[in-house]
Structures are given as C-alpha cells and as structure tokens.
Amino acid sequence: MSLKPLMQKLFLVDLIKGLKVTFNYQAPSEAITEQYPLERPVIFERYRGQPRLNSNPDTGESLCIVCNLCALACPEKLIVVKGERNPVTKRKEPVSWSYDLSRCMFCGLCAEACSTDALELTQDYEMALYSREGMVLDQAALERGQEPEKYAK
Amino acid sequence: MLDAITKYLSSSATPGEAGSIFWATIYILLITVGISLAVIAMNWLERKILAHMQIRLGPMRVGPHGLLQPFADALKLLIKEDIIPQDADKLVFWSAPVVVTMTAFTTFLVVPFGRTHAVTDMNIGILFMLGVSSLGVLGIIMAGWSSNSHYPLMGSLRSSAQMVSYEIAMGLAIVCAVLMTSLQTGTGTLSMIGIVESQAAQHTWFIFKFFPLGFLAFGVFAIAMVAETNRAPFDLPEAESELVAGFHTEYSGFRWSLFFLAEYAAMLAVSSIAVTLWLGGWMRPFPNWLSGSTWNTAFSLFPALTLFVLAGLCLLGTVRMPKIPQMKIQTVGLGIFGLLLGFIGLVLLITPVRERVQDIYWFVVKVAFFMYMYIWYRGTFPRYRFDQLMKVGWKVLLPTGLAVLIATALWGLMPQITSAIVGLLP
Numbered sequence: 001m002s003l004k005p006l007m008q009k010l011f012l013v014d015l016i017k018g019l020k021v022t023f024n025y026q027a028p029s030e031a032i033t034e035q036y037p038l039e040r041p042v043i044f045e046r047y048r049g050q051p052r053l054n055s056n057p058d059t060g061e062s063l064c065i066v067c068n069l070c071a072l073a074c075p076e077k078l079i080v081v082k083g084e085r086n087p088v089t090k091r092k093e094p095v096s097w098s099y100d101l102s103r104c105m106f107c108g109l110c111a112e113a114c115s116t117d118a119l120e121l122t123q124d125y126e127m128a129l130y131s132r133e134g135m136v137l138d139q140a141a142l143e144r145g146q147e148p149e150k151y152a153k
Numbered sequence: 154m155l156d157a158i159t160k161y162l163s164s165s166a167t168p169g170e171a172g173s174i175f176w177a178t179i180y181i182l183l184i185t186v187g188i189s190l191a192v193i194a195m196n197w198l199e200r201k202i203l204a205h206m207q208i209r210l211g212p213m214r215v216g217p218h219g220l221l222q223p224f225a226d227a228l229k230l231l232i233k234e235d236i237i238p239q240d241a242d243k244l245v246f247w248s249a250p251v252v253v254t255m256t257a258f259t260t261f262l263v264v265p266f267g268r269t270h271a272v273t274d275m276n277i278g279i280l281f282m283l284g285v286s287s288l289g290v291l292g293i294i295m296a297g298w299s300s301n302s303h304y305p306l307m308g309s310l311r312s313s314a315q316m317v318s319y320e321i322a323m324g325l326a327i328v329c330a331v332l333m334t335s336l337q338t339g340t341g342t343l344s345m346i347g348i349v350e351s352q353a354a355q356h357t358w359f360i361f362k363f364f365p366l367g368f369l370a371f372g373v374f375a376i377a378m379v380a381e382t383n384r385a386p387f388d389l390p391e392a393e394s395e396l397v398a399g400f401h402t403e404y405s406g407f408r409w410s411l412f413f414l415a416e417y418a419a420m421l422a423v424s425s426i427a428v429t430l431w432l433g434g435w436m437r438p439f440p441n442w443l444s445g446s447t448w449n450t451a452f453s454l455f456p457a458l459t460l461f462v463l464a465g466l467c468l469l470g471t472v473r474m475p476k477i478p479q480m481k482i483q484t485v486g487l488g489i490f491g492l493l494l495g496f497i498g499l500v501l502l503i504t505p506v507r508e509r510v511q512d513i514y515w516f517v518v519k520v521a522f523f524m525y526m527y528i529w530y531r532g533t534f535p536r537y538r539f540d541q542l543m544k545v546g547w548k549v550l551l552p553t554g555l556a557v558l559i560a561t562a563l564w565g566l567m568p569q570i571t572s573a574i575v576g577l578l579p
Contacts, residue, residue: 028210
C-alpha cells in the first residue's frame with residue numbers, strides 16, 4: 001500500500017468527510033419536507049388531475065355536445081354519456097354523465113379528444129374519499145368540481 | 154431537620170461518604186428521574202437531528218416542533234397490547250428487559266456528576282461500572298433465547314460476540330487512563346472521583362496527557378463504546394434490514410420501551426465513563442489558562458446563560474408560530490415552557506445554587522457532546538458487515554490498545570528508566 005491511502009485510512013479521512021457532509025445538511029432551511037395541510041405544494045400547469053365539465057359562463061349551459069368522442073378515446077371505457085336533442089335550440093344536450101374516477105389513470109386522452117373543450121383535467125389533486133361510491137362522478141359533480149374535505153386538527 | 158439538610162448541603166461529601174441513607178435515596182431518585190428525562194430528551198433530539206441530517210424535518214405535529222412527541226410515543230407504548238409469544242420461555246422473557254434496564258441504571262451509582270454529586274465513591278468505581286454494564290449483554294442473550302424465534306436469537310448471538318470482542322479493547326483503553334492516574338503520586342486509583350481529582354492534580358485532561366497516547370486511548374475507547382452500546386455503525390444486533398429488530402423483535406409495548414430506555418441509559422453511562430476518564434469529568438474548561446476567581450464566576454454563570462438562551466429560543470418560536478386558531482394551544486404552551494426555562498435560569502443565578510450546580514452542568518455538557526456524536530455517526534456511517542466488525546475489533550482496536558498501553562507504561566516509567574540507565578553507566 002502506498003503512503004497516501006495508508007495515511008487516509010489511518011486518520012479516518014473518508015469518515016471525517018462523510019461527517020462533514022451530514023453536518024452541513026443540518027440547517028433547518030435545508031429541509032425539503034412540505035408541511036402539506038398547512039402549506040400547499042406548487043402544481044405545474046400541465047398537471048392532470050380532477051376532471052371538470054365546463055359550461056358557458058354567460059348562459060350557464062353545458063359546453064358538452066354529446067359527441068361521444070371522449071368515451072371512444074378513453075382506454076378504460078369509464079366515460080358514459082347520454083344526450084338528447086333540444087327541440088328548441090336544435091342542439092344536443094347531455095342528459096346523464098358518468099365518469100368513474102376510481103378507474104381513471106389521468107391520461108388526458110378524453111380532454112384531448114373533446115371538440116368543444118368541455119371536458120378538462122384540472123390541477124386539483126385532492127380526490128381521496130372514504131368510499132368507492134363517491135368516485136363515480138355525475139354531471140353535477142363534474143361541473144361543480146370536487147371539494148376536498150377540510151383538514152382539521 | 155432543616156438544619157441537617159443545610160449542614161449536609163454545605164458539606165462536600167457524597168452520600169456514601171457521609172453514610173447517609175436518606176441522601177443516598179434522594180440522589181438515587183434524582184438520578185433515575187434525570188436519566189429518564191435525558192432519555193426522553195434524547196429521543197426527541199435524535200429524531201430531530203437525524204431528520205435534519207437527512208434533509209427532513211422530523212416530528213412537527215405533536216406540540217411545537219414535535220416537542221411532545223416522546224410523551225405521545227410513551228403513552229402509545231404504555232397502552233399497547235402486551236404480547237408474549239406462545240412458545241416463549243415466559244419467566245426469562247419477562248425478566249430480560251428488567252435485567253437490561255436494571256444494569257443500565259445501576260452503573261450510575263458511581264458516576265460522579267460533581268465532586269459531591271455521586272451516590273457513592275467506590276474505590277473500584279470504574280471496575281464496578283464495567284462489570285455491571287457488561288451484565289447488560291446477559292439480558293440481551295436472555296431476550297434473544299427466550300423469544301424462541303430466529304431473528305432474536307441471531308441478534309443476541311451477534312450482540313454477545315460483539316460485546317465480548319469490544320470489551321477487551323475498551324478495557325485496555327481504560328487501563329491506560331488508570332495508569333495515568335498513578336503518575337503523580339505513584340499510587341493509581343480506580344475510583345471515578347479519584348480519577349477526575351488526579352486529572353485536576355496533574356493540571357490536564359487525560360486526553361491531552363502524553364500526546365498522542367492519551368488521545369489514541371481515547372479514540373480506541375470512543376470507537377469501542379459505540380460498539381458496546383450496539384449503535385450505528387455497529388448496530389448489527391438490531392440491524393433493521395437483516396434481522397427485523399434483532400433481540401427485541403418479539404417484544405412490544407412496555408417491555409420494548411424498557412429495552413429502549415436501557416439502550417439510551419447505557420449510552421449515557423459509557424459516555425459518562427469517557428467524560429470521567431479523559432475529558433476531566435465535572436471540571437470546567439481551561440481551569441489553568443483562565444484561572445482566578447473572576448473566571449470562576451464567569452464560568453459558573455454558564456448554566457443560567459444556557460437556560461436563558463433556550464428560553465429565548467422558545468419565546469422566539471412563540472412569536473413566529475403560525476397565527477391560526479389550531480395552533481393557539483401550542484403557541485401558549487411553548488410560551489409557558491419558555492418562561493419556565495427562564496425561571497429555572499433565574500434560580501440558577503443564586504450564588505449557592507450556582508456553586509453547586511456548575512459541576513453537574515459541565516459534566517452534562519460533555520456527555521451531551523458524546524450523545525450528539527452518537528446521532529451524528531448514525532446519520533452518516535453505513536453499517537459494518539459482521540466480518541468487518543470483528544476485523545476492526547480484533548485486528549485494529551486490540552493491537553492499538555495494547556500498543557498504547559505499553560507505550561503509556563513506558564512513558565510513565567521514563568524517570569525510573571533513565572535513572573537506571575544512568576546508574577548502569579560507568
């Protein structure tokens with residue numbers, strides 16, 4: 001063994017280097033932990049989360065024209081849309097919507113397929129529920145958007 | 154009654170020397186409570202410091218900055234179901250944690266927290282400490298054997314092998330320090346108080362004696378004591394990734410918490426040995442360089458100052474707490490805690506209290522340094538493989554210890570040797 005590695009071993013240089021690294025990380029400002037319910041994470045713009053069905057903000061009627069493209073695009077076949085033609089406006093309007101969130105993998109293909117930008121995946125991420133039943137969203141739930149249960153200590 | 158109390162408190166004798174059972178009982182109670190509190194504090198500090206070293210925050214929810222986390226844990230452990238495996242040897246299983254805890258706490262009988270702050274001053278103090286603390290391995294073997302399960306048995310086998318190998322290196326290092334006590338007077342001492350007093354008489358801590366020999370002996374001890382207490386990087390007996398939890402795999406609830414208590418008490422005990430033997434025990438830093446009554450007074454203000462700083466930190470934390478209704482109780486609690494610390498600091502400013510407490514303070518500060526090192530090692534070093542562990546113990550520490558022992562003895566005998574050589578010369 002040559003001199004340098006021997007000396008390094010004798011004086012425990014590597015161990016001291018390691019100790020120095022951990023010592024320097026100790027400042028609490030270094031911590032990257034997020035205190036989740038108290039401080040909320042930064043969500044990126046292209047994050048795909050909670051689905052939402054948009055409606056016209058002026059008239060309040062749904063943008064969905066029941067073209068069924070989203071249901072066809074969905075790889076999980078979890079969207080079921082039924083619609084009826086409105087005899088007055090001659091426009092097809094949704095009657096029942098069903099979006100099974102428990103099977104959704106948030107691929108975003110439905111939102112891409114939507115021809116009227118009615119269906120959209122928002123940046124909301126708090127979708128945990130206590131039962132599966134609430135996971136199947138109807139039109140009202142999709143338009144309202146899900147509100148997370150408030151964190152109470 | 155009051156007269157007797159003040160008379161004893163103004164004397165400078167340990168309860169053992171005074172022959173007072175009453176004071177011995179009080180000291181034992183105080184030490185037991187103190188060690189338990191230290192273990193609680195250590196639990197919180199370890200989780201916080203380790204978390205910060207791993208760029209995490211650690212406990213934050215129970216109380217401000219998780220200050221009440223150890224109490225929540227203790228409560229959880231106490232109300233947990235107490236499980237004894239069906240095929241376990243019930244009596245041995247029951248007595249193992251008791252043995253481990255008893256031995257860990259018994260060692261504190263002879264630890265000198267100050268000139269008068271030891272339960273008793275045994276003339277074989279260090280021997281007593283070594284003997285009793287190595288009885289702890291018996292409890293570990295009992296736990297591993299009686300659990301009647303593979304992992305605990307493996308853990309206790311490893312533990313016994315490790316403790317036996319490292320005890321030798323540890324003993325050699327201790328003998329070095331004991332040899333150094335005999336240099337001035339020719340008669341050495343094994344008494345813990347005697348060792349510190351001989352450091353005072355020789356005007357040096359033994360870590361600086363015969364540089365680098367004292368330092369080397371200290372280094373051997375510092376490595377061996379980590380192995381003795383089964384802490385990282387020598388924590389093979391309870392290696393999580395290999396043995397689940399080692400010898401206490403089958404233990405739960407209160408019995409497990411006894412093991413936990415014993416582990417930390419043992420860490421405190423070996424740290425106290427290291428402080429007593431090499432770091433001057435209860436002596437304040439720089440007794441020679443910064444001597445005189447002015448410096449004495451200045452150094453005796455340190456305990457109060459430390460508490461004031463802690464109180465200030467608590468009050469600062471109170472101001473900086475998030476202003477939301479859920480945090481109100483925590484904010485008030487932290488404020489009260491800070492005020493309490495400040496009040497204790499004020500009490501420590503009273504002259505008689507100050508004079509009596511400063512020994513304990515310096516001892517505790519030195520022990521706290523070792524406890525921090527334990528956490529630091531745990532946050533940094535990966536675990537040794539078993540053959541590496543044995544290699545370090547037998548092939549590195551043992552020869553180093555022997556060499557340092559012989560060199561210390563020769564250096565101590567230098568005057569006699571030179572005079573003999575001079576006498577032989579024609």
